[in-house]
Amino acid sequence: ACILGHSLGEIAAAHIAGALSEQDVADLIVERSRAQERTRGAWRMAAIGVSEDEARELLAPYRGAIHIAAVNAPTQLTLTGEAAAVEELAATLAERGRFARVLPLPYAFHSPAMDVVRDDFLSAVSHVGARASTIPYLSTVTGGELAGEALGPDYWWRNLRQPVQFAAAVRNALSRGHRTFVEIGPSPSLVRYIDEILAAEHVAGTTLGTLKRDAPAVQCVLESVAKLHVRGVAVQWERLSTGDAPHQPFPTYPWQRQRFWTESPDARALRLSGPSHPLLGTRKRGANPAWLSDIGPHTHAFLGDHCVDDRAVFPAAGYVELLLAAVAQGSKESALELSDVRFERLLWLDHTALVETAMDERARTVEICAKPATGEAEWQRHARARARVSDRPDRNLRRRCIPSEAREIDVDALYARFARSGHGYGPQFRTLRWAAAAGTDFWGRIAVEAGDAAVPSQWYLHPAILDGALQLALASVPMDEERDAKYLPVHIERVLWVRPAHGEVLCRVSNVHHQDVRSYADIELFTPAGEPVAAMYGSCCLRKEQAYRLTSSPASLYREEWAETEGGSTRIGGDGEVWVVCGSSTDGALSAAMTAARLRAVACGLSDVPPDAERIIVCAWTGEYVEPSAETVLDADWPLMQLAQSLTAHPRPVRLLLVTAGATWGQPGMASRVDLQQATLAALLRTIATELPHVQCRLLDLDPETPQQHIAQTLRELLSDAHESEVSHRRGLRFAQRIGLQQLHELSPRLLPARRTLQADFHLQSAGPGNVDELHWVESLAAPLGEGEVEIEVRAAGLNFRDVLKGLDLYPLNPAEARTFGDEFAGIVRRVAPGVTSVAPGEAVVAVAPGCFGSLVRVHSLLVAPKPARLTFEEAASIPIAFLTAEYALNDLARLAAGETVLIHAAAGGVGLAAVQVAQRCGATVLGTASPEKHHFLLESGVAHAFHSRELSFIDGVRAATGGQGVDVVLNSLSGEFLERSLELLKPLSGPVFRSTPWISPS
Structure with missing residues (x-):
């Protein structure tokens, strides 16, 4: 370990190092304050963002009116000088788009202006006696290590008069192998200097502050200690906990042995305040809207009539009702909309559960989490969606009537079918009164018994009514002994709500199609008179076995050690x-x-x-x-x-x-x-x-x-x-x-010998959406080449983020592609269709085609190009998607032109690096974000300025680099506040180009 201080902080550092007594510290601070007060008003100080060499060139015309007071980092300096000169220089730098800020310090620290107090200061501190230090002390006066005995009166005069060499002292610490820096002070101000030094030296390190302004001091210190501990720093825990507290002899007490139960604030709020909604519960305190409710067989008895495999389970329709109720709270609009509704986990109702519905108003997302009402279990997310409100219903919702040619379906037989598959519906969820088929559509009449539904104004879509609509959608699944209605809802693309249902509704199920283990349908609800009530578009149900796997907790991996x-x-x-x-x-x-x-x-x-x-x-x-x-x-x-x-x-x-x-x-x-x-x-x-x-x-x-x-x-x-x-x-x-605990990334990959088990050509496929653990090789069916097609033996294929999304069942677009993987590859042409002249058999090529994780791919010749000889097959397979994405984004969408400026987020990634090259070819100026250790690489690649990709500091950096004008194009891969602040950097009439669109805020 070692210790260093900045300016006045050197006094405290010397005391911690053991070189100064407490009395000497107090005397030095008092005399230093008296000395500085004598220089008040004449000079000012400023922080600028330039290098030391550039600063000396800027100061030359001022002929001693401005001096360098501190070298904090490679491009972070503090100046001091005559007030007019300092303000003039700061304004000049701002006009050039460089960082400069005049500080509210009317003193002349670390400058010749302090010479007038030299004799008085040395006389006042002449009694200070330094002693040997117990911790290596790095001086920010000299930049090197000093013995404690050298910290006498003359040193403290130099500390007051000479420039602070903070950057040099930090580099000295790095040369000694130190990689963890802890700033002790009321609020972190030096860590950003150290971060810049680490980046400039291409060294990975850790910086922490002990306290933060407007935050509890003890909590801040404990958090810093915890962060140091997990980074491998030895912590003296006995300094935090000194052992057992001494026992005090109190007089004995005659206990009455009576029980008095304590009550949590949440439980008290639930008991004393009236619920805003039958399921939503009571509003919690906090910045973002959130509600807490007890849900179980005793609090909501009607939910006990909704069972799967003889166990009561909270219905998907209940989640939709909770989501709608949360969005509607405080909204005066007449129409509600949910999108990307996902049911992630089953909530069994064997016992009462504590359910929290929370809304992020900025991102317009709603999440439903739950845990047992008793015990110490962790919260688990069960459902989520995006939300919006509108003053008018969707145009797709219009009056409809049951067609006259509809053929009636036996409802009793339908419920018997549900029971065989494990779906148990008691009286209060047996709401499908009549059903019929009309062509490819299904119609039904859904009603709750008198007294089942609460006051209509409290419910938006009563769970029993909406569940009846989902039951009708299950009726559309073809009769089959192997898959007879064994489905559970997992996803809905859009939910539209116009008005509450008053006891009875008509239901229409359309656009029904089935694929492997999934069933899709659109569901619309109407009043008996045909007025629209609500709709669920893109409703997706999954086979029960896959749904169980999807909603179960991930198993942990363990190892013996x-x-x-x-x-x-x-x-x-x-x-x-x-x-x-x-x-x-x-x-x-x-x-x-x-x-x-x-x-x-x-x-x-x-x-x-x-x-x-x-x-x-x-x-x-x-x-x-x-x-x-x-x-x-x-x-x-x-x-x-x-x-x-x-x-x-x-x-x-x-x-x-x-x-x-x-x-x-x-x-x-x-x-x-x-x-x-x-x-x-x-x-x-x-x-x-x-x-x-x-x-x-x-x-x-x-x-x-x-x-x-x-x-x-x-x-x-x-x-x-x-x-x-x-x-x-x-x-x-x-x-x-x-x-x-065994981390997955610590396990060595195991190669599957595909050709050993398959004689024919093959491709990679999953057993079902989301089943990454059940990937297997499937024989490819032989087929003649189509017009213009090329047959290619795959030598290498690229793995893209889209493949990961498909493996995790998060891919938002075509479900038909969810089971196959790979979009780009390189290989050898085996044969070509008649008329194809762009490539020939035996030629090495690179191509783009879906499902290319296999031994053989057939693709149109327009998507095939000769492989450059200087590239290996692996290198060639990693190029097409990244460069096509960058080319399409910057040239086709953004129409980037020479002389324009583009901000590329995640510029050190695959698409990012491709975008940098495409933008440079266009003649544009490129600004990029990445982690600090990659900044040097980006600058060497021709990026004009590199900024931190995980901190909002890039906002000020871009503005400074562009002289406050902003950029013409943003190639975005971020979300939330980073996305919104990036949009603020665009010039008027400019636009962003988005990647990873499922995570873009709808606002």
């Missing part, structure tokens, strides 16, 4: 414990050592263990390594197997310790030979622990490299109060078996 441990405290003696010691390798040595430690040891063979033994040690180490064979392994296991069998009828609990040497793999970096005979004994011990719960099994695996320590190590474990079930000793260290 060895953790270094201390082994607990050691008892002085064994208090006469009796242990039966078995094994031919002990030779009495272990028994003798145990006796000396007041542990009674009885030696015998494995077959002679007394039936009443309660503590058994099986010593399996041999001291010699034997090449394993099936016969030797069975011979080694059989005695332990016989012992386990004899313990099955043991009347009392038994402690069994198996001592081996080399039965487990060595720890990371301590790889050692594994004795397979002993490893099978360790595996057998786990089986004994599982099948004989009254036997407490422990494994002690000793270091096979140090047999002379086996007796001592075994004795220490016997006398230890540690309780690990598996312990290993290696190279003098003790390890215990643990179960650790």
Whole structure:
């Protein structure tokens, strides 16, 4: 570690380093303040964004009227000088589009103007006596390390008079290997300087502040400590918690043993305030609208009539009602609209659940989260949607009547069909009264029983009514024993609402189509007179098995690992414990050592263990390594197997310790030979622990490299109060078996040998949307070439973000493409259709085609081009989509022209780098955003200015770089506030080009 300070902060840093006493610190601050007060008013200070060399050129014409007061970062300086000169220079820089701000400091710090106070200051602090420092002290006066004894009165005069060399001191710290910087102060102001230095030096580091303005101080400090801890910095936890608090002797109290239950603020609000909606519940306090409600079989009894597989479950129609109610709160508009409604998780109603409906008014999104009303479970999101309001209904909603040719459907038979598939509808959800088919459309009459629905004004679409509409949509699924109505709603593209339903509605289901495990339909609701009520367009239901998988929690991955441990405290003696010691390798040595430690040891063979033994040690180490064979392994296991069998009828609990040497793999970096005979004994011990719960099994695996320590190590474990079930000793260290979380990215990829199992050509396909874990190779059907087509053997294919979206079932466009992957590839032409002359068989090409993750692709010759010889197949396969996207965005959509300026977000990514090259070819000036470690790469690629892609500081940077004029085009891949602030940078009559459109705010 080391410490440094900035200007006045150097005094505090010297005290922390141990070089100054508290009295010296106080005296220095007082005298420094007196000295600065004598210079008040004459001079001003300013912060500018230029390099030191450029600053010296700018200051030359002012002939000493302005001086450099601090070099904070490569392009961050502080100036001080005569007020008029400083203000003039700041205005000049602003006109040039460079950062400059006059600071509200009427002093002349770090300049010749302080010379008038030199003698008085030195006299006043002459008694300051510096001493040796305990922490390396980096001076921001010299930029190098100074001993504590050098921090005397003369140094503190130089601290007041000379420029602050903060950047030099930070570079010195970096050269010493320091990568974590913590700013101690009331609000972070120096971390941005350090970030710029890290970026300029191409070094990855961490910067933190301890306090933030207008934030709780203790919370800020604890958050900083936590961030340091997770970054691997050693934290002295005892400084935060000094141990047990002292106990105070209070007088005894005669307890009455009565129970008094505490009540949370949320529960009290639910109990005392009236609900704004039957399901929505009570409004919570907070900036964004949110409501909290108890939902369950006791609070909303009618929901118990909606079951799946004999369990009550909250209906998808209930989520729609909650979403509509949240959007409508506080809105005076007459029409509501939801888009991209997703049902992500089933909410089982076995017990009451706490349901929160929250709305982000800025992004116009609504989310529904839930957790059990009791216990400490985490919140889980169950549904979400985007929302808008309007003063007029959608034009697609118009009056409709049931066609006269409609053919009636037996509703009772329909509900019987639902029951066979696991959909249980009780009386209050058996709302489909009549149904009919008219061509490809389905019609129904839906009604709730008298008293089922609350006051009409409280409900927007009563869940029982809307669920009846979804039931009619299920009726459109073809009768089939294998997939008979086994569907659950998972997504709705648009929901339109015009008016509430008053007890009875007509329903029309149209545009029905089925694909693999999905069923799609449009649903419209009308009053009995034919007036539109609501509509659900693009309603999607998924086969029940896939829906369960989609809405279940992701399983965590775990791994076995060895953790270094201390082994607990050691008892002085064994208090006469009796242990039966078995094994031919002990030779009495272990028994003798145990006796000396007041542990009674009885030696015998494995077959002679007394039936009443309660503590058994099986010593399996041999001291010699034997090449394993099936016969030797069975011979080694059989005695332990016989012992386990004899313990099955043991009347009392038994402690069994198996001592081996080399039965487990060595720890990371301590790889050692594994004795397979002993490893099978360790595996057998786990089986004994599982099948004989009254036997407490422990494994002690000793270091096979140090047999002379086996007796001592075994004795220490016997006398230890540690309780690990598996312990290993290696190279003098003790390890215990643990179960650790396995991150997916830490696993090595496994290649599937496609050609080994498939003789014909093949392509990659998923078992269903969202099933990334069930990717498999499928044989491609042979077919003749169509007109203009080319058949290509794939050598390399590019993986794009669209493939990831399809794998996660987030792809928003054509569902037909959701099961195949790949859009760009490179390969060798196998054959061409008659008339194709642009490429020939045997030629290396690059092409664009959907579903190209396979061995063979057929594509039109217009989408094929010769592969440049200098590119490998892998390199060529990564080019088309990125450059076509950039070309289409900047040339076709934005019509970028020479002399214009374009801001490219994520400029270091695939599309970003392609866009940089396309823009440069157009003759445009390119500004880009990326993470700081990639800025140097972007600048070398010809980007004029690079900014941080995850901080809004790029707004000021772009304005400064363009002289406040803004840019002509923004190529956007960001969302939320970053998107909106980017739009502010556009010049009048300019426009943005969007990528990743599903995450763009509808506002």
